[in-house]
Amino acid sequence: MKIKKYNLNSKDIWNNFNKNAKNGLFMFDRNYMDYHSDRFMDNSLMFYEDEKLIALLPCNVVENILYSHQGLTFGGFIVNENMKQGKMLECFEVLKEYMKENNFKKLIYKSIPYIYHKIPAQEDLYALFRNNAKLFRRDIASVVDYGNMVRINSKKRNKINKSKKSGIDIVYSDKFRDFINLENEILSKYHNTKAVHTSDEMEYLKLSFSNNIHLYEARQSSQILAGVVVYEYDNVIHTQYMANSDEGRKIGALDLLIDFLINEKYTDRKYFDFGISTENGGQFLNHGLISQKEEFGGRGVIYDFYELCI
Missing domain, CATH: 3.40.630.30 (Gcn5-related N-acetyltransferase (GNAT))
Structure with a gap:
């Protein structure tokens, strides 16, 4: 070899x-x-x-x-x-x-x-x-298993039903500028960081992998309230980015969008992966973030990191 x-x-x-x-x-x-x-x-x-x-x-x-x-x-x-x-x-x-x-x-x-x-x-x-090899880091992701779905609680379902009456449109887009601007606004405000990808990079990747990379937005009167970038794999839908504006939070725009993706758009898959909710090399769990994913029925799947010394 x-x-x-x-x-x-x-x-x-x-x-x-x-x-x-x-x-x-x-x-x-x-x-x-x-x-x-x-x-x-x-x-x-x-x-x-x-x-x-x-x-x-x-x-x-x-x-x-x-x-x-x-x-x-x-x-x-x-x-x-x-x-x-x-x-x-x-x-x-x-x-x-x-x-x-x-x-x-x-x-x-x-x-x-x-x-x-x-x-x-x-x-x-x-x-x-x-x-x-030493296992030195573990991140926890939240995953919906379509073969064994956990029921969304009544409080979350009522909130989603209310959002459906707010005049929110779910739209598919291949233009990433509005979404990345919203993502960076949220990341800067709450986490002092920015998106890994620029809008130009995402549009380039979308052109190269049109069957795998998708942007869905929740809009009201043409204004973007929330958005999700999904990476589509054979068995898994992975939320690469999620963003929710302050106005979107008030009326449940992101909840409505995620409910659409899980329960209407991608029911033919095995798993819906919300991604990780850990920081600081897995040592810090963002309880607020993971609870939102768990409310949609997400349960734990580990992302492992190993160190192999020579």
Whole structure:
């Protein structure tokens, strides 16, 4: 087995493997990963056995630390249905040798949550354990399981029914400027930060992945009150961004929009992932944020982070 460092000449090979992988996702496509290539020093790896590609590992590097991957919600090994446990252990042995040869002192590894797997794909977690990797961070996401939905409480349902009488229109949009402006206004006011993506970046990504990235807005008299950007995967709908204006809060605009997405738009999926409600490396739980997600029936799924030292 050998490792090849990814380069542009391998773009189509990478993308084709990811497309057919048992845990491949559109955000591992090079057209997605490379839009912010100026922010990260890419060091993605391709694992070959007898000249046959058997695994991908999206990575970036900072000094002598390998990350998988700082520019993505999660990273980890991308493998197809032929990957078995013994072979994954071999991948880790070859990876450790590669890291030694290139003077990397450790790997920071963000595993893909199981709900994003097309078929079971947790061979990497056992290999991490066998190699004494340290679990150093856990984030908690809130997920609606369409096969076992939790009933929304009557108070929330009454609020949503009231919102339906407020003249709010749910609209689909491919223009992100109004939404990102609202998102940045809220993030600046309450969290002293801003959105990771600009409106231009989101519109570029939308053009590149028109079947996967969607913006839904709640508007009243053409004014945006709330919005949700969803990333659509085979089994999962993930809320990448959610924003609610002060006026939207008063009349339940975001609640109405989320109810539409969960109970009307995406009922054909397995899971609806609201994303994490933790900060400070998982040590701080935002109780207000997670309670809103739990009111819609979201329940806990873990996002794990590991440190593998060489």
